[in-house]
Amino acid sequence: MIQASLYRREIKGSLKLLIILGAVMTMYVSIIISMYDPEMAELLDSYVEMMPELMAAVGMTAGAQSLLEFMSSYLYGFILLIFPMLFSILRGNALICRYIEKGSMVYLTAAPVKRRTIAFTQAAVLMSGIVLLLAYTTGLEIGCARYYFPNELDIEKLIFLNLGLLSLQLFISGWCFLASCFFSDAKYSIGVGAGVPVLMYVLQMLANVGGKAEKAKYFTFFTLFQPDGIIAMENQALLGAGILLAGAVLLYIAAILVFSRRDLYI
Amino acid sequence: MSMIEVEKLTRDYGAGKGVFDLSFSVEKGEAFGFLGPNGAGKTTTIRHLMGFLKCRSGSCRIGGRDCWKERDEIQRRLGYIPGEISFFEDMTGTEFLRFLRWYRNVGVLSREKELLEYFELNPDTKIRKMSKGMKQKLGITAALMHDPAILILDEPTSGLDPLMQSRFIELMQREKQRGKTILLSSHMFEEVERTCDTIGIIRQGKLAEVDSVENLRKRHVRSYTVTLETEELAEAFARDFGGEARGREAVVFTRQSLEDIFMHYYGGEQK
Numbered sequence: 001m002i003q004a005s006l007y008r009r010e011i012k013g014s015l016k017l018l019i020i021l022g023a024v025m026t027m028y029v030s031i032i033i034s035m036y037d038p039e040m041a042e043l044l045d046s047y048v049e050m051m052p053e054l055m056a057a058v059g060m061t062a063g064a065q066s067l068l069e070f071m072s073s074y075l076y077g078f079i080l081l082i083f084p085m086l087f088s089i090l091r092g093n094a095l096i097c098r099y100i101e102k103g104s105m106v107y108l109t110a111a112p113v114k115r116r117t118i119a120f121t122q123a124a125v126l127m128s129g130i131v132l133l134l135a136y137t138t139g140l141e142i143g144c145a146r147y148y149f150p151n152e153l154d155i156e157k158l159i160f161l162n163l164g165l166l167s168l169q170l171f172i173s174g175w176c177f178l179a180s181c182f183f184s185d186a187k188y189s190i191g192v193g194a195g196v197p198v199l200m201y202v203l204q205m206l207a208n209v210g211g212k213a214e215k216a217k218y219f220t221f222f223t224l225f226q227p228d229g230i231i232a233m234e235n236q237a238l239l240g241a242g243i244l245l246a247g248a249v250l251l252y253i254a255a256i257l258v259f260s261r262r263d264l265y266i
Numbered sequence: 267m268s269m270i271e272v273e274k275l276t277r278d279y280g281a282g283k284g285v286f287d288l289s290f291s292v293e294k295g296e297a298f299g300f301l302g303p304n305g306a307g308k309t310t311t312i313r314h315l316m317g318f319l320k321c322r323s324g325s326c327r328i329g330g331r332d333c334w335k336e337r338d339e340i341q342r343r344l345g346y347i348p349g350e351i352s353f354f355e356d357m358t359g360t361e362f363l364r365f366l367r368w369y370r371n372v373g374v375l376s377r378e379k380e381l382l383e384y385f386e387l388n389p390d391t392k393i394r395k396m397s398k399g400m401k402q403k404l405g406i407t408a409a410l411m412h413d414p415a416i417l418i419l420d421e422p423t424s425g426l427d428p429l430m431q432s433r434f435i436e437l438m439q440r441e442k443q444r445g446k447t448i449l450l451s452s453h454m455f456e457e458v459e460r461t462c463d464t465i466g467i468i469r470q471g472k473l474a475e476v477d478s479v480e481n482l483r484k485r486h487v488r489s490y491t492v493t494l495e496t497e498e499l500a501e502a503f504a505r506d507f508g509g510e511a512r513g514r515e516a517v518v519f520t521r522q523s524l525e526d527i528f529m530h531y532y533g534g535e536q537k
Contacts, residue, residue: 005368013356103352107408110316111370112342264318266348 003113003121010125014091018129021083022136028079029137033144036070036152044074057205059227067145067152068161072227076165077208081201081222084133084169089194091129092176095122096259097189105266119181119259123252126177130169138162161230164237167245168225172197174251181259221247267330269294269416269447270315274324277310285310285471288324292449292464297442299458299479300451302468308451309349311468312420315449316346328416345414347422349451351405359389359396359404363411372412381407384437385430398425406434410441417441417448423457435460467531474531489519 035044045062048055055061059077064070096119099105108118138159145153179193200220207217217223224244229237268291275288285307292298302308313319314326317337326333328340353362367376382389387403396404402425409417417438423431438461442448452458458465458479465482467475475482493515494500504511509518 003369005365009354009365102355103348103350104354106346106348106351107353107366108369109318109337110341110344110346110348111366112338113369114338261320263320265313266318 001117001120002124003117006108006113006118006121007125010095010122011128013094014087014125014129017087017090018133021087021133025079025083025133025137026140029075029140030144032074032079033067033071033141034148035074036064036067036149041070053209056208056210059208066154067149068154068157068231069228071141071158072161072231076161076227080137080165081168084130084165085172085197085201087129087133088126088169088173088176089190089197091126092173092180092193093186093189095126095177095180097180097183097186100184100264100266101186103266105264109264109266115260116256119256123177123256126173127170127252130173131166134162134166134169157231157233160233161227164225164227164230164241164244167241167248168222170248171221171244171251174248174255178251178255178258181255181262184265267294268292268327269296269329270298270449271327272311272315272324273326275311275314275321275326276323277314277319277321279310282470283307285468288468288471288473290466290473290476292447294447295442295445296464297438297448297450297462299462299465300449300468301453301455301458301465302451303453306468307471308468309420310471312349312418312449312451315418316344317341343415345409345412345417347405347409347417347419349420349424351401353393353401353404353408355392355394358392359387359400362393362404363389363408366408366411370412376411377413378407378411381410385433399427399430402426403430415446417446417450419448419450421452421454422450423452423454431457469531489517492516492518 035041041064044060048060048062059073061073064073096105099108109115141158141162142153142155175196176193180189183189183192200222203216203220204222206213207215207220207223221244224240226234226237226240230241270292272291273289276284276286278284278286283305288307288311290298300308300311310319314321315328315333317333317340320334328344331340333340354365357365363378367373367378385403385406387400387407389404389407391400393401393404402423406422409419419438423434426434435457438448438450442461448461450458450461462479464476464478466473477485492500492503494503495514497511497514500514500516501511503509504516504518507516507518509516511517
């Protein structure tokens, strides 16, 4: 089902972006984790008290009881949502739509390779990138926690949390990939592929601020990812992650079907 | 059996654009010239044959297989030069050809080296830095490296200098002798005239004429009889202008170029 030489080419083409995103995430994650000592945490919490709306918007709340809760509050509301999402948006568009727009899709389709195989290979590249990015993040989190605060991190729960995050990111990448397979124009592929997740994230920020805007949470899929709920192993949070994962599978299948059946003006 | 069959193909883009009720076939070992001005529907037809577009009405078959449903099987034996070539710009020509060799699973049978030498192309340059001619040569090499039985060529010599154009035409003549089936689309007459057996003239999405190159030429030959002062002069005249001498008379012919024939079919609209 996977075309090996295409997969190799595209993974190579993803490396630069993966390294850049990995580096930025390394910086943020290590700094945030290092701040989990009572004094620094107090400082962060004081920011939350100073500007509760702004901090809440990006999922940051005060009063974490453990390192994992602290991470969940300061990493899983913004940084670990946005950077993998950036990968999905950029690579998602490049893997199918850019080839169509530039016309070089000719060389992928004018060969004894099924369209299904082409789309599946590109989907696998996108998913591999996300998995790689989150696997690296997990390793980084464990490493940083070990270095700064040995034995403070509940690794088992962290892995559950990151599997939940993986479901969310696969869902987003599935959406970007579907947009890429559907449109022939990069501006629409990126516009729809990026626009919807960004809009949903903004709704999520509104919902986080609370008050009347809280209702916004019913209109964004980010609600299905509940870091604190996953850490507490709440059924509802686990169900949410499950829905995201199932949605991701459906989006990828839809994308592959759309690409296999569409007309290509190349 | 026909190698390429287009039957009642219709794809209406509106405003008179598209192809309408188009039917033609190319026999095995035949070279078919698909001649028409820009926007006549040549590329649209080729996109159907390549399996890029699905036939909404009518059918396209290559080697008896449906061009949409069995496109990957058809591609095994097909070589294609697109009208507008776009490669993976981030690669060098060498890397691109190596990628295609793996991607198409061509293996050691590749004619790559022979073709590169024939067209005097050194592909070891970033594709983005290549000239149009170099890209065209690379496109030709990519289309022929797996020695396909069927060639679909969309304006294959655009960007080539006259020397390389002749070389390409000679190559096509040789390929034809080796039994290849060729569909060559062009708006350039010489390219088609020197390569093809049959010419289909397409105009506004419809076939205006299908005939052999010879017949098309014959139909448009004019003869003139000139009377000269002496028999010697008449003979000399006939010799110089490729005619026949009959006493003091010399009969000479002007063959309308395909270009003129072409204008005959298109002329009206453009004035």
